[in-house]
Amino acid sequence: MKTLKPYLKYLSDAQIEEINEGSMSLLENTGIMVDHQEGLEFLEKHGAKVDYQTKRARIPRKLVTRALETVPDRFTLAARNPEKDCPLIPGGRPYSRNGGGADFTIDLETGEFRPLLHADVKEYYKLMDALEGISFIAPVFGQDMPVIGRDILMLREAFGNTDKPIHLRAFTGESLKLMFEMAAIVAGGKKELKERPIVSLLEAPISPLKFLDVTVDALWLCGEYGIPLDVCVMPIAGGTGPMTMAGNLQLLNTEFLAGVVISQLANPGAPLQYAARPMAMDMRTGFSMAGSVELGMMASAGAQMARFYNVPVSLHGPWSDSMSHDGQSILERTYMNTMAALSGANVLVGAGMMQQSLVISQEQLVIDDEINRIAFRAVEGFEINEEHLAAEVIDRVGPGGNFVADMHTYKFLRSERFETKLLYHNSRESWEEGGSTTLVDRAKEKALIIIKEHQPNPLPEDLGKELDEFVSKALKSLEK
Amino acid sequence: MSNNFEQMQKDLYDGKFSEVEAATKTALDEGMGAQDILNNGLVAGMEIVGRDFKSGELFIPEVLMCARAMHAGLEVLRPLLAESGAASMGKIILGTVTGDLHDIGKNLVSMMLQGAGFDIVDLGTDVKPEQFVAAVRDEGADIIGMSAMLTTTMPSMKSTITALKEAGIRDKVKVIIGGAPVTSKFAEEIGADRYAPDAGAAVDTVRELLV
Numbered sequence: 001m002k003t004l005k006p007y008l009k010y011l012s013d014a015q016i017e018e019i020n021e022g023s024m025s026l027l028e029n030t031g032i033m034v035d036h037q038e039g040l041e042f043l044e045k046h047g048a049k050v051d052y053q054t055k056r057a058r059i060p061r062k063l064v065t066r067a068l069e070t071v072p073d074r075f076t077l078a079a080r081n082p083e084k085d086c087p088l089i090p091g092g093r094p095y096s097r098n099g100g101g102a103d104f105t106i107d108l109e110t111g112e113f114r115p116l117l118h119a120d121v122k123e124y125y126k127l128m129d130a131l132e133g134i135s136f137i138a139p140v141f142g143q144d145m146p147v148i149g150r151d152i153l154m155l156r157e158a159f160g161n162t163d164k165p166i167h168l169r170a171f172t173g174e175s176l177k178l179m180f181e182m183a184a185i186v187a188g189g190k191k192e193l194k195e196r197p198i199v200s201l202l203e204a205p206i207s208p209l210k211f212l213d214v215t216v217d218a219l220w221l222c223g224e225y226g227i228p229l230d231v232c233v234m235p236i237a238g239g240t241g242p243m244t245m246a247g248n249l250q251l252l253n254t255e256f257l258a259g260v261v262i263s264q265l266a267n268p269g270a271p272l273q274y275a276a277r278p279m280a281m282d283m284r285t286g287f288s289m290a291g292s293v294e295l296g297m298m299a300s301a302g303a304q305m306a307r308f309y310n311v312p313v314s315l316h317g318p319w320s321d322s323m324s325h326d327g328q329s330i331l332e333r334t335y336m337n338t339m340a341a342l343s344g345a346n347v348l349v350g351a352g353m354m355q356q357s358l359v360i361s362q363e364q365l366v367i368d369d370e371i372n373r374i375a376f377r378a379v380e381g382f383e384i385n386e387e388h389l390a391a392e393v394i395d396r397v398g399p400g401g402n403f404v405a406d407m408h409t410y411k412f413l414r415s416e417r418f419e420t421k422l423l424y425h426n427s428r429e430s431w432e433e434g435g436s437t438t439l440v441d442r443a444k445e446k447a448l449i450i451i452k453e454h455q456p457n458p459l460p461e462d463l464g465k466e467l468d469e470f471v472s473k474a475l476k477s478l479e480k
Numbered sequence: 481m482s483n484n485f486e487q488m489q490k491d492l493y494d495g496k497f498s499e500v501e502a503a504t505k506t507a508l509d510e511g512m513g514a515q516d517i518l519n520n521g522l523v524a525g526m527e528i529v530g531r532d533f534k535s536g537e538l539f540i541p542e543v544l545m546c547a548r549a550m551h552a553g554l555e556v557l558r559p560l561l562a563e564s565g566a567a568s569m570g571k572i573i574l575g576t577v578t579g580d581l582h583d584i585g586k587n588l589v590s591m592m593l594q595g596a597g598f599d600i601v602d603l604g605t606d607v608k609p610e611q612f613v614a615a616v617r618d619e620g621a622d623i624i625g626m627s628a629m630l631t632t633t634m635p636s637m638k639s640t641i642t643a644l645k646e647a648g649i650r651d652k653v654k655v656i657i658g659g660a661p662v663t664s665k666f667a668e669e670i671g672a673d674r675y676a677p678d679a680g681a682a683v684d685t686v687r688e689l690l691v
Contacts, residue, residue, distance in 0.1 A: 147632045283539040286679045
């Protein structure tokens with residue numbers, strides 16, 4: 001039998017109830033702003049009190065309760081290659097993805113800080129495709145690419161360079177729909193896409209309590225296509241959310257429930273995740289922080305709320321404010337990721353990212369692959385039974401003996417331990433012989449080898465062709 | 481009298497706005513000049529606040545509380561200062577550029593600039609180049625500050641500068657830009673006057689440009 005799932009808990013059951021009650025009452029009395037005429041009408045039709053002047057919708061408790069009833073407790077982020085599917089189940093194992101939306105990179109060869117370019121994109125996909133600790137992939141964008149259709153082109157390249165699930169980023173509602181159509185081509189049809197959604201999306205209300213028209217459209221479009229959605233709630237404590245951790249959590253939970261209402265009343269059963277991504281403002285500078293122990297604490301409490309509502313949860317994992325892949329980066333991302341994993345996160349988000357999510361680096365991705373796999377291992381726990389407890393073996397070896405050559409050691413040699421690909425544990429002598437490399441040196445070396453040698457599983461030729469034709473038509477339609 | 485100013489500065493530092501307001505009235509009743517109170521009481525007080533903010537001792541909300549206290553005094557003086565012809569410190573137009581709906585950074589800059597005594601015209605989010613141009617014409621501003629959170633919306637900053645040129649008013653205003661993906665290099669490339677990396681730096685930059 002396995003050990004217990006190690007759940008980190010901050011909230012008591014009574015506190016969870018209190019937060020839930022607080023959100024219900026805020027939704028009913030304060031309400032949300034919905035910058036979407038149809039959305040307001042829709043909410044009114046379902047029983048919300050709507051003030052069209054201020055675009056405010058006050059949502060009664062019974063609507064929220066009804067919406068919560070239809071949220072599925074599990075779903076799968078499907079992959080083009082089914083072996084790489086990521087089933088998200090409350091209490092299940094965590095998966096991970098890179099952070100999306102970086103604008104800059106640290107050049108792998110020269111170490112120079114520079115804009116992320118189109119030429120880098122393929123290398124990033126290859127690398128993330130090869131790394132086992134990156135379960136699915138968010139596209140990266142070249143700053144030198146045309147603005148219109150950039151998201152579509154990036155999805156085309158992603159499909160060609162990885163068979164893992166893909167996490168979309170759309171710049172407009174129009175391009176989002178086009179990208180869902182592209183996904184339908186690869187999945188083999190709209191129905192097939194619904195059954196096995198090979199893409200997913202993140203949408204975030206603007207804190208506090210404001211839903212833009214594009215957000216409402218995206219929530220509904222996801223429901224229509226059956227695309228898994230991260231309802232990403234990220235109030236910035238002290239800025240767009242209360243300064244107190246409890247207050248920020250209260251607001252975050254309220255915004256999540258509002259997202260559930262908009263999604264589920266339109267498309268009951270649409271798959272969604274509680275993406276609890278609390279932020280905190282650095283009160284000295286106004287910057288929003290990625291590395292702060294309180295973020296980990298708030299996120300952990302957010303995961304408890306997700307379990308209370310019985311939905312999968314996505315948290316910030318390997319994340320840092322550091323300017324480079326230095327000690328600060330490793331320190332911040334390791335505690336963030338470990339806290340998130342031990343809080344029951346289904347998805348750990350952020351691999352590769354630094355400097356408030358502006359920078360992604362290949363070395364960092366390789367290091368985060370390791371950090372993620374360590375987190376996976378920590379959550380997995382270990383087996384406890386008569387054979388594993390090994391009383392008989394201890395008796396056999398006896399006081400003063402050793403276990404090295406015992407059959408029991410031989411049997412469990414390879415199944416008990418995390419196998420590091422990057423961390424050094426040997427003698428100083430052999431370390432010096434190997435060039436006295438640091439963790440970052442070894443990550444760089446590994447990244448270079450993968451980029452040179454890794455061959456992603458290509459798209460079938462006919463699919464590639466069909467996609468290309470679709471993309472060129474899509475780009476033309478966007479330019480109009 | 482300098483003792484009174486010391487107390488006024490201390491109250492301002494502690495964000496005690498009713499005390500600062502009362503002290504300003506008392507100082508006027510005692511026959512002191514409005515300009516004198518402004519310079520040696522309120523502005524001198526805010527200079528201490530600015531120094532301690534820059535050294536990291538004060539947090540932004542504390543600075544805003546100090547600014548609120550400063551404004552409580554300033555409101556008392558304003559009619560008198562207007563009479564004597566003491567002009568505003570400067571007018572700044574702010575906006576998040578077209579296509580971009582992120583505004584917490586821009587709002588912070590707005591609050592800090594108002595705190596420092598500047599007049600702000602906030603155009604909000606999703607502001608098109610022609611709206612900036614119209615605002616410059618209508619408001620007679622000294623500076624426009626543009627914010628962008630996304631690399632996809634950054635090109636709109638350049639369009640605004642071009643629109644200002646085409647309208648023949650580029651030399652009438654200074655342009656400052658900021659936002660997460662923006663860099664000083666980008667500011668240089670598009671012909672902006674300055675780049676400010678954070679709200680505190682934005683206030684300093686505005687001061688430098690208007691002196």
